[in-house]
Amino acid sequence: MLVTKNLSFNYGKQNILDNVNFIAEKGQVISLIGPNGSGKSTLLRCLCGLIPVKRSSVFLFDRPIETLGAKEIARKVAFLPQSHERLQGVTVYELVSMGRAPYHRSGWVNTKEDQEKIAWAIDYMQIGHLTHRLAEMLSGGEKQRAWIAMVLAQDTPIILLDEPVTYMDLKYQCELLRTIKDLKDNFQKTVVAVFHDINHAIEISDSVYLLKNGHVYKAGGSEQVITEQAIKDVYGVYAHICKFKRCCRNVVVPAGVHDGSMDTPLENLQIK
Numbered sequence: 723m724l725v726t727k728n729l730s731f732n733y734g735k736q737n738i739l740d741n742v743n744f745i746a747e748k749g750q751v752i753s754l755i756g757p758n759g760s761g762k763s764t765l766l767r768c769l770c771g772l773i774p775v776k777r778s779s780v781f782l783f784d785r786p787i788e789t790l791g792a793k794e795i796a797r798k799v800a801f802l803p804q805s806h807e808r809l810q811g812v813t814v815y816e817l818v819s820m821g822r823a824p825y826h827r828s829g830w831v832n833t834k835e836d837q838e839k840i841a842w843a844i845d846y847m848q849i850g851h852l853t854h855r856l857a858e859m860l861s862g863g864e865k866q867r868a869w870i871a872m873v874l875a876q877d878t879p880i881i882l883l884d885e886p887v888t889y890m891d892l893k894y895q896c897e898l899l900r901t902i903k904d905l906k907d908n909f910q911k912t913v914v915a916v917f918h919d920i921n922h923a924i925e926i927s928d929s930v931y932l933l934k935n936g937h938v939y940k941a942g943g944s945e946q947v948i949t950e951q952a953i954k955d956v957y958g959v960y961a962h963i964c965k966f967k968r969c970c971r972n973v974v975v976p977a978g979v980h981d982g983s984m985d986t987p988l989e990n991l992q993i994k
């Protein structure tokens with residue numbers, strides 16, 4: 723569905739992405755993880771045609787992305803950026819409605835189908851009580867849910883989310899992870915999401931891409947990719963990969979401030 727072949731990208735002379743080979747199939751959840759500045763957001767922006775790429779390095783439904791028009795791409799891929807545009811005087815309902823823009827030829831008249839998709843997205847993200855509020859007046863977490871509703875109203879087979887749990891409290895973080903799983907299980911959506919919390923990536927992903935300095939350090943199932951060695955190599959941090967009873971996934975626990983220095987190998991940490 724969404725593929726990159728030896729994708730490289732520069733800003734000026736700075737090499738940001740280096741020979742990235744990526745593949746997302748229908749109904750998969752794929753996480754991008756890696757340190758600040760490793761190229762995760764840039765990769766997402768290449769995947770939805772927001773930044774121009776070399777010919778035949780990004781393919782959307784088997785077609786080189788540069789051969790598709792902006793609206794055509796936007797009917798296939800929705801993108802939630804890391805930081806949102808500051809929209810003044812726009813209600814939450816109007817914000818969510820903007821997700822329908824790729825389907826409008828000219829002007830702004832919502833068809834019955836548009837209204838149904840908008841209503842579904844609002845209901846799905848549980849923001850019905852916010853629709854008349856100005857988006858700029860919402861709390862960080864409320865705003866994030868409103869923007870995700872806009873992305874869902876776009877009704878695309880592929881959804882790209884850049885740090886979607888930002889600003890959300892624990893309850894909404896858990897709910898958003900469930901939402902992503904539901905979008906995959908019940909709507910066969912393909913979701914590519916950037917996470918800083920590695921445990922979120924472990925919890926939700928069919929595959930994980932671990933980026934380091936613009937290249938893919940490792941990709942695959944989370945158990946293969948996320949190892950203590952990989953975390954040390956990529957983040958420069960010692961971390962424990964733990965298994966807990968009644969928790970059916972690995973849990974990454976970085977060495978704590980009381981365990982010793984961040985540079986202390988795990989085997990030398992003082993366990994009291």
Ligand SMILES: Nc1ncnc2c1ncn2[C@@H]1O[C@H](COP(=O)(O)OP(=O)(O)OP(=O)(O)O)[C@@H](O)[C@H]1O
Pocket residue numbers: 733738756757758759760761762763764765804
């Ligand atoms: N518009 C731009 N012009 C020049 N350099 C840029 C631009 N946008 C990003 N960069 C640089 O590209 C590199 C990768 O940035 P990117 O935002 O893709 O990283 P990231 O992995 O998403 O980081 P973070 O986790 O901090 O969000 C960084 O060094 C950044 O400074």
